[in-house]
Amino acid sequence: MVRRNSPSPQMGFDLAPAAASVRFLCGVDEAGRGPLAGPVYAAAVVFDPGKPMIRGLADSKILTAKKREELYDKICERALGWHIAFATVEEIDTINILHASMLAMQRAVQGLAEQGITPDLVQVDGNRCPQVPFPVEAVVKGDALVKAISAASILAKVARDRELLVLHDAYPQYGFDAHSGYPTPQHLAALAQFGASPHHRRSFAPVREALARGPVAF
Structure with missing residues (x-):
């Protein structure tokens, strides 16, 4: 199931034909909406369409921690571009976890844009879209259906788990x-x-x- 985000006047995009002309697809996902502690993380990933897809990509929740770590390194090495971002505990408590998740995803996509990467389409796991300056659509169960979203889910999950290990030490x-x-x-x-x-x-x-x-x- 796919839900397209209605473009705001500021975005100025006609999303209807977007999927038919996509070359650079950006997958976005978050990790950490449900926990009681720590930031919520998000990642954005764009693969090079001219290179073979990484094998084994899947929803991060069904992968072992060891497999996620292995895929994390492969994604970082072979993606055309990637960026990990987060929203702080203070931001979560101020604007609520849903809006903080959207903020983290916005920051992840913005990080790609700052690398000079311009996606033709941003696909986000779930049924809501962050406001980003590119065509964007939500894909329900996208972390299992879209490889770029699977990759983003892995990066976000691994980054957040590493942060929680730091908190564990403290x-x-x-x-x-x-x-x-x-x-x-x-x-x-x-x-x-x-x-x-x-x-x-x-x-x-x-x-x-x-x-x-x-x-x-x-």
Whole structure:
């Protein structure tokens, strides 16, 4: 299922014929909407249409961590261009996680544009499109259907997991290395015991509840 984003007057694009004339397709996806802690990440990837496609690309959620790391390196080496961006915990709490996800995706596409790469079409996983200065459409289950989106999902997931390992070194009591900030029983128990860290999302209910029980422990 594909949903096209209606162009704003500022964008000025007729999206109807876009798919038929695409040479440089930009795939975009995010990682980290559901966790209680850490930034939300996004990546944008454009492959060189003249080179063979990387084998094994798939939705990052069905790949092992080892396989994601292997594909991450291949994507970075062989893509025509790629960029990883994020929105901070503070931005998530200020504008909400949906808008922060859109912001991270905007930044990822902007990073490609700053490299001099102009996509003919941007395809985004899901059913909503960020506002970007190129033709854009949302593709439901795009991370499984579109190789460039699969690649973006892998870059975003690996980058975010690496960031959560850094947070784990600073706050080992939360077990970020095991759950990447998702609301697992282990994580919820740690929140109940230790309170919220500065990297927890205050706008998420389990974190608000932890804060209501007592002051931040840091």
